[in-house]
Amino acid sequence: MTLRGRNLLAIGDLTDDELEELLALAGRFAAGLGDGASFRHLLDNRIVCTAFFEPSTRTRLSFEAAAHRLGAQVIGFADASTTSGRKGETLEDTGRILSGYADLIVTRHFDAGAAVRMATGALCPVVNAGDGAGEHPTQTLVDLFTLRSSLGPLAGRRVAVVGDLRYGRTVHSLVPALRRAGARIAAVPAPGLELPENLAQGVEETTMEEAAATCDALYVTRVQKERFPEGEAGAASLLHVNRALLERTRSKAIILHPLPRVDELSTDLDILPAAKYFDQAQNGVAVRMAILVALLGAPA
Numbered sequence: 204m205t206l207r208g209r210n211l212l213a214i215g216d217l218t219d220d221e222l223e224e225l226l227a228l229a230g231r232f233a234a235g236l237g238d239g240a241s242f243r244h245l246l247d248n249r250i251v252c253t254a255f256f257e258p259s260t261r262t263r264l265s266f267e268a269a270a271h272r273l274g275a276q277v278i279g280f281a282d283a284s285t286t287s288g289r290k291g292e293t294l295e296d297t298g299r300i301l302s303g304y305a306d307l308i309v310t311r312h313f314d315a316g317a318a319v320r321m322a323t324g325a326l327c328p329v330v331n332a333g334d335g336a337g338e339h340p341t342q343t344l345v346d347l348f349t350l351r352s353s354l355g356p357l358a359g360r361r362v363a364v365v366g367d368l369r370y371g372r373t374v375h376s377l378v379p380a381l382r383r384a385g386a387r388i389a390a391v392p393a394p395g396l397e398l399p400e401n402l403a404q405g406v407e408e409t410t411m412e413e414a415a416a417t418c419d420a421l422y423v424t425r426v427q428k429e430r431f432p433e434g435e436a437g438a439a440s441l442l443h444v445n446r447a448l449l450e451r452t453r454s455k456a457i458i459l460h461p462l463p464r465v466d467e468l469s470t471d472l473d474i475l476p477a478a479k480y481f482d483q484a485q486n487g488v489a490v491r492m493a494i495l496v497a498l499l500g501a502p503a
């Protein structure tokens with residue numbers, strides 16, 4: 204695989220072929236997760252470092268679970284107040300140092316561009332697990348895997364991105380990937396939280412009702428209040444996806460959400476077959492196993 208030794212910092216780092224290879228490998232891991240015998244030692248003697256400067260539940264723990272399932276050891280931190288960043292160490296230096304301890308670094312940070320800076324210093328692959336309002340490419344692979352598991356090929360499918368399209372990094376990585384897959388993209392932004400201009404081309408803005416009635420998938424996101432500039436009040440979403448909306452619009456859409464949800468996605472959806480967000484979170488393990496194996500170059 205050509206991904207060996209490379210960084211994964213943005214979804215655009217992957218060619219179409221590489222993306223397909225990763226999703227196929229993830230499919231193999233997902234199918235074999237029950238016994239795991241064939242891949243339990245793929246990453247023996249490797250060390251994965253999770254360097255998380257910002258809160259995370261799914262991304263960090265699914266990466267760590269993925270590493271453990273492949274036989275790798277994990278080091279890292281989830282509370283950056285305990286690290287030398289507090290003493291003024293640069294991200295470039297932190298990257299260099301961590302790459303002396305580990306074979307691959309997975310990092311999350313509150314600043315866009317932070318993973319690139321860490322990769323500049325590091326001598327091993329760096330994976331961007333979310334950089335501020337920048338990108339979240341591994342989530343996009345999870346999203347594509349989940350969408351395709353239900354819908355098959357995405358060409359010609361209509362997918363709506365809903366919620367905080369301005370600060371939501373999962374959307375910033377997903378939109379270009381959907382475009383490349385030939386999907387039609389609709390946008391239902393929360394007020395004032397429209398897609399950045401560089402991503403909006405060819406994306407059609409619509410209403411929640413119209414999207415629910417006509418789209419194949421709704422990708423719902425929470426308002427990223429923590430990214431609002433100081434002094435700017437974080438607007439409530441005003442967008443609520445619930446069972447009444449789906450019934451009123453006779454929706455056939457599947458529902459995804461990178462989670463965590465706040466109030467934009469009702470729990471009354473959870474038992475519906477259309478609700479795919481818990482599967483999506485679960486898929487994180489197999490997809491991240493594929494990423495680790497590809498970047499570390501283990502035979503699979």
Ligand code: NCD
Pocket residue numbers: 261262333339342372373424425461462463
């Ligand atoms: C997302 C993130 O951190 O960007 N969560 C995740 O990784 N599943 C979405 C969010 O925080 O809203």
